[in-house]
Amino acid sequence: MQSTVNYLWHTEDLLGQGATASVYKARNKKSGELVAVKVFNTASYMRPREVQVREFEVLRKLHHPNIVKLFAVEETGPSRQKVLVMEYCSSGSLLSVLESPEHAFGLPEDEFLVVLRCVVAGMNHLRENGIVHRDIKPGNIMRLVGEDGQSIYKLTDFGAARELDDDEKFVSVYGTEEYLHPDMYERAVLRKPQQKAFGVTVDLWSIGVTLYHAATGSLPFIPFGGPRRNKEIMHRITTEKPAGAIAGTQRRENGPLEWSYTLPITCQLSMGLQSQLVPILANILEVEQAKCWGFDQFFAETSDILQRVVVHVFSLSQAVLHHVYIHAHNTIAIFLEAVYEQTSVAPRHQEYLFEGHPRMLEPSLSAQHIAHTTASRPLALYSAASTTPTGLAFRDPTLDIPKFVPKVDLQGDYNTAKGMLGAGYQALRLARTLLDAQELVLRGLHWAVEVLQTTCRRTLEVTRTALLFLSSSLGTDRLGNVAGRPETQELREAAELRSRLRTLAEVLSRCSQNITETQKGLSSLSAELVKNRDQVHEDRSIQQIGCCLDKMHLIYKQFKKARMRPGLGYNEEQIHKLDKVNFSHLAKRLLQVFQEESVQKYQAALVTHGQRMRMVHETRNHLRLVGCSVAACNTEAQGAQESLSKILDWLSHQLLRDIREGAQTSPPPIAPYPSPAPADLVLHMQELCEEMKLLAFDLQDNNRVIERLRGVPSPDV
Structure with missing residues (x-):
């Protein structure tokens, strides 16, 4: 146990260790409150006095929710070692989050945005106070969980920090090599003499590498064998990187350098966010300090992302x-x-x-x-344009699964198990995404079908109303009342108009039958969609994959403990070998479920969806044509009725004039019923005129309904 006046801790409660200090979990002697204490070692006191006190002075100056709080500066007992008493972040660091198998391929989008918001806010506070951190990396970004369950990330470890204005330079070198600006890397890691001075933008390079790491789960610049085994190639990658590239990899020994201008397909960030983030990474991962963005532009662009809202579109x-x-x-x-x-x-x-x-x-x-x-x-x-569904593009997790070597290698077995488990979690995420996509496909298509059915009902209602009026009009041959008059041009036109109205009635009748058949097809498709949605809800592939992962995770925890030991006894080694076999079987089963239950079902659903989309598209276009046909029939019928009404009005007036003038009518034709009296004939003609006017009015109203129907959103509105 060690202590200061107000705090005590055990050296086994180590949270982190660096070249000049160790950080422990400690408690307040009076309240029991958990804190973190940074205890400086002997090496730290060999630094110049101003360097020793710099961290205290920097922390005293900073007060921000995204920067770890400094509570006190105390000393241990007889050794009088300096101790910084700071806020304790119970959820480890961003590095510990990224090293968990669940995040082997980066953070989920929501969590990444939290990291971005916290880092940007913390860095903005540093710049407002004229401070350069000089050691930004995931291990120096602590995490705790707030009362609302959301993560809060805080910048920590200001041992390398110093006050520096935007236009000032420094020549001393600090930092962690994978996150160092190439110019600093050349001097600090490769030990090459150079007279370059560094500005505040070195923090931007470190932030760029950190954000890439958080988004993808891996570092952006990776030489063959790893950054620490091939330092010369590491420096080449960072200095030869073309403008716009955000990552560089060497896949084989002495092989070519491969550049990437986008985030990998395994990344969990949406394309919408990637399109906003990639230009920022490209401009802060710029070797030439003159071309690199300044903090003002970095803050402006990142704030622009964080101020946006997300609209989800399927x-x-x-x-x-x-x-x-x-x-x-x-x-x-x-x-x-x-x-x-x-x-x-x-x-x-x-x-x-x-x-x-x-x-x-x-x-x-x-x-x-x-x-x-x-x-x-x-x-x-x-x-509105018919296309073949492309589906979700993804990388098969089986391509990222390593294999155990036959011999027992505790560190190697741990690394292999971690890689296999990470691929398993990626398979689980993809399986959920594919299943959710099937649900959204069926739901959206069901909505489209319902809108088409509504269109059918409205079009059918208008069609039947028009047919009803036409049938009523054509039910009694009123022209027979004037059949005794000599044939005139007007009578011939009236007969032709009535014939045309009968034809229009037949067309509308066929439209009605057509719409009814379409309704039946849509009802059948709707029932299929409901049945398919029930099948998706009953899918158990996610639970099966999750069960395999739970068992794999238990073995992984054993491997994690075992790697810290110098070796295993005979019996423990046999158990370890059996665990490797079991782990491999579980991984194989997991991937089998993923391929057969998730991928294959998704691909089959995608083919079916393409067929249904074509059907919906054709039905939609067909209903538009039918709607146009019904509207055209109504318009033509309205015109015919108006013309017929005018002719009958004229004939009625002619007949009334003849009667009043005492004119003789022609002999009545042979008919199956007696000729009407002149007074009855006038009455019939007047009734006919009134009915035709009412019918014309109704047809006009129907035509307006059809025109409105044209503007009513169909499934694709």
């Missing part, structure tokens, strides 16, 4: 979920363009559904009018 034509990052004050037109950049669906072809209803997005409105979305409740994007 593209039915791709079967892919997109995260669209926009500002709340942007217009919807900007949002539509952002969607186009990720989906290649032009704004004029973008039509949206949300929670089963068409969602009209007026380009001139603010993006605040877009519905609040989540990954499980996204906007469903339907493209």
Whole structure:
């Protein structure tokens, strides 16, 4: 046990160790509050006095939620070693988070954004106080969990920090080699003499490497054999990196350097976030300090990301979920363009559904009018242009699984188990993503079908109403009342108009039958979709993969303990070998479930989705044609009725004039019923005129309904 006046700790409670100090978990003697104490060793006192006190002075100057708090500076007993009493972060460091198998391929997007927000805020406070950290890395970013369950990251270890304005330089070298700026690396690691001075932008390089590490789970610059085994190639990669490249790798000994301008496909960040992040990484991972961004631009660009809101959009034509990052004050037109950049669906072809209803997005409105979305409740994007669904692009986790060597190698076996477990967790994430995509596909398609069914019902209602009026009009041959008059041009035109109305009634009847058949097809598809959704909900592949991972994790923990031992006894070694065999079997079973239950089902679902999308697209176009046909029939029928009404009005007036003038009518034709009296004939003609006017009015109303129907969003609105 060791102690100061107010704190005590045990040397076994080591949290971290460096060249000049060790950090322990300690307690306040009075309150029992947990703290972290940094105890300086003998080597630290060999530094110049101003260097020794620099960390105390820097910490006293800083007060920010994203910087570890300094509570006190005390001394141990007789040795009078300096002790910094600081805030204790119970969840370890960002490095410990990234070293866990769950994060072998980087942090989830939400957690990465928390890291970005905390690091940017902490660094901004440093710059406001004119301080350069000089040792930014995941191990110096501590983590604790707040009361709301969200992570809070804090910068720590200011042993290398010093006050430095933006235009000042320094020549001393500090830092951890994988995160060092290439100029500092050349002098500190390669021991090459050079007279370069360094500015505050060296922290930006370290931040760039740290953010890349957090996003991908690996370092951006990796020579064959690793950064610490091939230092010359490490320096070559960082100094020869082309503009815009954010990573460089040498895959074989003495092999060529391969450059990457994007984050790897295994990264968990969405393409929407990657498109915002990659330009920042490219501009702070710049060797020439004159070309590297300054902190002002870095803060401006990162703040721009952090101030954006995410709109989740599931593209039915791709079967892919997109995260669209926009500002709340942007217009919807900007949002539509952002969607186009990720989906290649032009704004004029973008039509949206949300929670089963068409969602009209007026380009001139603010993006605040877009519905609040989540990954499980996204906007469903339907493209008016028919395409074949591409599905989610991913890397097969089996390609990243190492294999155990036959002999017992405690460190090597631990590393292999860690790699296999990391690939297993990646398979679990992909399995969840593929299953969620199937659910979103079926849900979105079901919404589209429901909108089509609504369109069918409305079109059918208008069609049947038009048919009812036409049938009523054609039910009694009113022209027979004037059949006794000599044949005139007007009578011939009236007969032709009635014939045309009968033809239109037949066309509308066929449209009605066509729509009814379409409804049956849509109802059948809807039932299929509901059945498929039930099957997706019953899928147990996630539970099976999770069960394998739980068992693998228990063995991994044993390997983690064993690697710290110098060796194993005979019986322990036999158990260790059996654990390796069991671990391999579990990994094989896990990947088998992933391939057969997750990937194959997803690929089959993707093919079926493509067929259904084509059916929906064809049905949608067909309903538009039918709707246009019904509207055209209504318009033509309205015109015919108006013309017929005018002719009958004229004939009625002619007949009334003849009666009033006492004119003789022609002999009545042979008919199966007696000729009507003149007074009855006038009455019939007047009734006919009134009925035709009413029918024309109703047809006009129907035509307006059809025109509105044309503007009603169908499944793709």
